[in-house]
Amino acid sequence: MTLSCFDLGERMLSVDEALSALREFVPGPLNSEYIPLSSLLGRVAAEEVASSINVPQQTNAAMDGIALAWPGNDAGHLRWKLVGRVLAGQRYDTAIAHGEAVAITTGAPMPDGTDTVIMNEQLTQYQDSDGVSWVEVARPETVKQGQNVRQAGEDVARGDLALSAGTRLKPQHLGLLASLGIAQVSVYRRPRVTIFSTGDEVNAPGEPLPEAGIYDTNRFALLGLLQRLGCEIIDAGILPDRREAIRAALQTAAGQSDAVVTSGGVSVGEADWIKAALDDFGELGFWRIALRPGRPLAFGLLGERRVPFFGLPGNPVAVVVTFLQFVQPALRRLEGEFKWTPWHLTALAESPLRSRRGRVDYLRGFYRCDDRGQLWVTTTGQQGSGILSSVVAANCLIEIGEESDAVDPGESVLVLPFHDLL
Numbered sequence: 380m381t382l383s384c385f386d387l388g389e390r391m392l393s394v395d396e397a398l399s400a401l402r403e404f405v406p407g408p409l410n411s412e413y414i415p416l417s418s419l420l421g422r423v424a425a426e427e428v429a430s431s432i433n434v435p436q437q438t439n440a441a442m443d444g445i446a447l448a449w450p451g452n453d454a455g456h457l458r459w460k461l462v463g464r465v466l467a468g469q470r471y472d473t474a475i476a477h478g479e480a481v482a483i484t485t486g487a488p489m490p491d492g493t494d495t496v497i498m499n500e501q502l503t504q505y506q507d508s509d510g511v512s513w514v515e516v517a518r519p520e521t522v523k524q525g526q527n528v529r530q531a532g533e534d535v536a537r538g539d540l541a542l543s544a545g546t547r548l549k550p551q552h553l554g555l556l557a558s559l560g561i562a563q564v565s566v567y568r569r570p571r572v573t574i575f576s577t578g579d580e581v582n583a584p585g586e587p588l589p590e591a592g593i594y595d596t597n598r599f600a601l602l603g604l605l606q607r608l609g610c611e612i613i614d615a616g617i618l619p620d621r622r623e624a625i626r627a628a629l630q631t632a633a634g635q636s637d638a639v640v641t642s643g644g645v646s647v648g649e650a651d652w653i654k655a656a657l658d659d660f661g662e663l664g665f666w667r668i669a670l671r672p673g674r675p676l677a678f679g680l681l682g683e684r685r686v687p688f689f690g691l692p693g694n695p696v697a698v699v700v701t702f703l704q705f706v707q708p709a710l711r712r713l714e715g716e717f718k719w720t721p722w723h724l725t726a727l728a729e730s731p732l733r734s735r736r737g738r739v740d741y742l743r744g745f746y747r748c749d750d751r752g753q754l755w756v757t758t759t760g761q762q763g764s765g766i767l768s769s770v771v772a773a774n775c776l777i778e779i780g781e782e783s784d785a786v787d788p789g790e791s792v793l794v795l796p797f798h799d800l801l
């Protein structure tokens with residue numbers, strides 16, 4: 380079923396209703412493309428990758444020392460005849476007999492007939508009068524058969540799944556893919572997101588500030604959040620509070636983007652044009668959610684391509700909170716990261732927390748671990764939705780559910796760590 384404005388109208392939604400409406404409006408993902416390994420960081424895999432080789436390819440030495448079959452010699456007579464050496468990158472072709480050993484370096488394949496490596500620090504080497512080299516083990520009682528050997532395929536075996544579709548690639552994934560010899564992977568296309576700020580009072584940083592002006596905070600916070608999510612960004616700047624200008628900007632943005640994110644102009648003030656412009660060139664999905672901050676969030680679909688549009692409220696903290704809670708999951712779906720869920724912890728409140736029944740409150744918090752391993756959380760100063768320094772001082776949001784109006788010190792609360800975006 381496709382939802383439309385007529386289903387949700389202007390009824391205030393709960394946080395859960397808004398999230399489930401967004402799952403229908405923005406199911407994702409975008410199409411996919413092959414990208415070389417060196418440019419894959421942060422991209423989301425569109426295919427699963429199975430290994431066509433064993434990693435490591437050969438059973439090999441984990442230490443510099445000697446390779447031999449343990450014990451391989453008569454008890455009490457712990458010396459071995461040194462018959463050759465093998466370095467990493469080489470292969471020792473002759474099988475090693477009982478009582479013989481081969482000098483070996485870390486990473487060199489184990490010669491046939493050997494199963495154990497004893498490191499150089501535990502060996503003494505000497506030549507007898509016939510010029511034959513021997514090695515003796517300093518503390519034979521510490522040696523275990525099979526020690527210091529890495530088995531073929533012990534990291535990734537041939538046929539093993541090395542990467543599943545929907546995984547956002549971190550440095551360790553790039554290393555693992557390289558170890559399999561894979562040079563490119565199919566990943567979902569990066570969403571192209573247009574952003575702009577609205578408001579006659581809003582001025583670009585670097586310009587002089589008029590007496591009743593403010594600097595454009597939101598566009599730069601959004602830039603950072605979108606960059607962290609790996610989006611391509613079209614920065615459309617600051618628009619005046621004029622319905623026609625905003626309508627034209629939405630129309631242009633819808634033609635060249637996969638999503639549009641704006642801030643300001645969504646409440647009920649005289650100059651709040653976003654919803655009106657949306658009526659002209661799109662369809663309102665929903666408006667207003669029972670949460671704080673961020674209540675007037677507007678969501679819609681633009682033009683015939685039904686491009687997702689997020690009209691975030693103007694207050695800077697509301698921008699950050701609504702981005703994290705609503706824009707982020709939708710964009711992650713467009714990027715193909717369909718297994719993503721927000722990271723939740725529980726912590727005990729260090730101070731009383733105030734909220735209101737019937738809406739979800741997101742307070743800016745700082746959580747810490749005490750010396751017994753218990754998490755505690757406290758708020759970071761004033762909680763007004765214009766106090767961006769409360770976000771700077773925070774390392775998490777504290778979520779107080781709609782069923783609760785206060786949390787006493789020592790009570791358990793839900794904490795959403797700022798993890799990878801903030």
Ligand SMILES: Nc1nc2c(c(=O)[nH]1)N[C@H]1C(S)=C(S)[C@@H](COP(=O)(O)OP(=O)(O)OC[C@H]3O[C@@H](n4cnc5c(N)ncnc54)[C@H](O)[C@@H]3O)O[C@H]1N2
Nearest residue numbers: 576578581594595596597643644645646651692693694697
């Ligand atoms: N009568 C009502 N008034 C307000 C309501 C309401 O329900 N009824 N809701 C309040 C809430 S909650 C919020 S949040 C704001 C959101 O309003 P808008 O989205 O229309 O935002 P503006 O009015 O344009 O601006 C609000 C505030 O944020 C400042 N702002 C705007 N853009 C930026 C920017 N790019 N960088 C920094 N700061 C920005 C703006 O100057 C205002 O101070 O409405 C409440 N009012």
Ligand code: MOO
Nearest residue numbers: 672673674697764
């Ligand atoms: O919900 Mo508004 O975001 O607080 O000021």
